[in-house]
Amino acid sequence: MKSEEKTAYLALNTYTKLMRAAESVTNRVGRFMSAANLTISQFGVLEALHHKGPLCQRDIGAKILKSTGNITLVIDNLEKHQLVKRERNVDDRRYFTVSLTQSGSMLIARVFADVESAIVAEMAILSETEQVSLGSLCKKLGITRVTDQAKT
Amino acid sequence: MKSEEKTAYLALNTYTKLMRAAESVTNRVGRFMSAANLTISQFGVLEALHHKGPLCQRDIGAKILKSTGNITLVIDNLEKHQLVKRERNVDDRRYFTVSLTQSGSMLIARVFADVESAIVAEMAILSETEQVSLGSLCKKLGITRVTDQAKT
DNA sequence: ATCATACATCTTAATATTAAACTATATAAT
DNA sequence: ATTATATAGTTTAATATTAAGATGTATGAT
Known part of the structure; x- marks a missing residue:
């Protein structure tokens, strides 16, 4: 196998595992939601x-990385459920x-606790050192690149 | 900070970075699609x-991890576009x-090549050793757990 | 004050996604 | 052969998601 092929193979393999x-x-975590x-x-x-207190829709959208049109709908549905x-x-x-x-406040407090323990349980498969290592590798991939579209 | 708190903090932090x-x-890769x-x-x-040849809808669903109802629709749309x-x-x-x-065959050949180079470019931020390390950490998290629902 | 621009939200159209119920077909048990 | 069960695919209802355009509101320039 040529060197570029090996590079591509490793990259695709790593990408697949990450995804x-x-x-x-x-x-697995989503089941608690x-x-x-x-x-x-x-x-x-x-x-x-829950964590930041009252926010306007634009700030909520920025926090969960969704479009304003989408936020309108999600908040509509949450409002319907009071x-x-x-x-x-x-x-x-x-x-x-x-x-x-x-009731929203009570619900999220309970569900957040469940989700948090689910995440802790998931990560418990890795040692502390491994978690730190995974975190730092992911951080490199997660940073905003030049190719990213500008987010207002 | 108590020990369980530190554990939870690390886990949540790692989870966020992974996501x-x-x-x-x-x-970034999706832009080429x-x-x-x-x-x-x-x-x-x-x-x-493209890679496996003709498949039935169920097998396609199993491959891309989507429900059969969803596959029906996605294939409908691909069929509309011939x-x-x-x-x-x-x-x-x-x-x-x-x-x-x-035309589908020609399109996917071209787009797959673009996507592949985009993935290689993404992963190039990490050294080979780092990619291997990321892959093996992700693999541990990616395996099917006892808590996973049975997939027919 | 008027106008242009920016901004927050809403609306619409297209696609996705799942769960659950349903249809059509195949197969196994008797 | 009849019946029960399993399987492939479709449909429906509810929610999500984005892009693009529309609406209403605020603000800066003149």
Whole structure:
């Protein structure tokens, strides 16, 4: 095998394993969200509000890396289930301030705890040293590259 | 900080980096699919047919880890664009054999080459040793666990 | 004050995704 | 042969996702 072929083979192989790991872990952790009838995005929104307090939709979108159109819909659905509420900002009427309702707050506290233990359980397959090593390798791949589209 | 807290902190941190790396790489590589007007799933189907030859829908679903209902739709859309064709199996009429059309075949050959170089470019951020290390750590997380649902 | 520009959100159209129910076909047990 | 069961694929309903365009609001330049 030529040297470029070996390079390509290793790269594809590593890529596949990375994707499978992410997918696999997401699936297992995601069950605790499904069990509470939450989608991953809904969980993401609730978790952002849980940890940062009330936010406008744009900030929520920036946090969970989704488009504003999508956030509108996800918040619509959370609002239907009375887990969050929208309040028009008085100073700047373009904004909505989105915040957790009491039942939303109680739900995310419980589900977040479950998800957190699921993540800890997943990672327990790796030693501390291995986790640190995985984290630093992933960090190199995760950084924003020149080729990335500008995010406002 | 107590020991369990440190464990949880490390686990959550590693999890986040893993997810961001996967998402980040997927986004950048995915641009070459978008450029050819293919979604990730459509690319997955075409790639499976490209490398394995004609397959029935169930096997395609197993390969790209999607539900049969989803495959029906993705193949519908690929068929509309005349990139694949369905043929009812004569021996067992429950099956369709899905295969690439000539234009589908030409398209996937070109796009796969682009995607492959994009992946190689992504991974070039890591040394060979680092890629091997990342691969083996990811492999541990990617394996099917007892908690996984049975996949027929 | 008026106008241009920027910004937050919403809407629409197209595609994806799953779960669950359903149809058609095949096979195994009796 | 009849019946039960398994399997491949489709359909439906609900949610997600983006891109692109529309609406309403704010702000800076003149």
